[in-house]
Amino acid sequence: MQDRNIGDLEKDRFMNEVAHQLRVIFDALHDGHVPPEILKHRSEGFMQAGVFLGIANNSELKKLMESVHLEVTGMTIKERTTKQKQRWKDLKTDYDQYDSPAYKRRKKN
Numbered sequence: 001m002q003d004r005n006i007g008d009l010e011k012d013r014f015m016n017e018v019a020h021q022l023r024v025i026f027d028a029l030h031d032g033h034v035p036p037e038i039l040k041h042r043s044e045g046f047m048q049a050g051v052f053l054g055i056a057n058n059s060e061l062k063k064l065m066e067s068v069h070l071e072v073t074g075m076t077i078k079e080r081t082t083k084q085k086q087r088w089k090d091l092k093t094d095y096d097q098y099d100s101p102a103y104k105r106r107k108k109n
Contacts, residue, residue: 010055011055011056014050014055014056015056015060015064017046018043018046018047018050018056018061018064019064019067019068021039021042021043021046022043022064022065022068022069023068023071023072024039025039025040025043026068026069026072026073027072029073030072030073047061065077
């Protein structure tokens with residue numbers, strides 16, 4: 001019975017650390033920054049180690065990731081991805097004005 005409690009405590013510690021690492025990454029993304037690759041790789045490796053050691057499974061980690069993302073950004077990962085794709089479509093630039101040579105464009109002004 002006591003072994004189970006120790007295991008539960010270890011799992012709680014592990015999941016809290018994963019949540020912390022994800023919060024750092026999602027906070028940076030939400031603030032418009034690209035988090036350093038090392039942070040992403042470190043958290044991915046940490047999560048894989050937890051799966052390997054049997055502390056957590058992929059399903060639990062995915063739910064935790066969704067939960068932390070929703071907490072930080074106010075939207076699900078899927079919603080954010082869809083919003084990002086739409087933003088790129090909306091930023092379409094019209095380059096027609098550059099079809100004529102620059103010297104001709106300068107004369108018009």
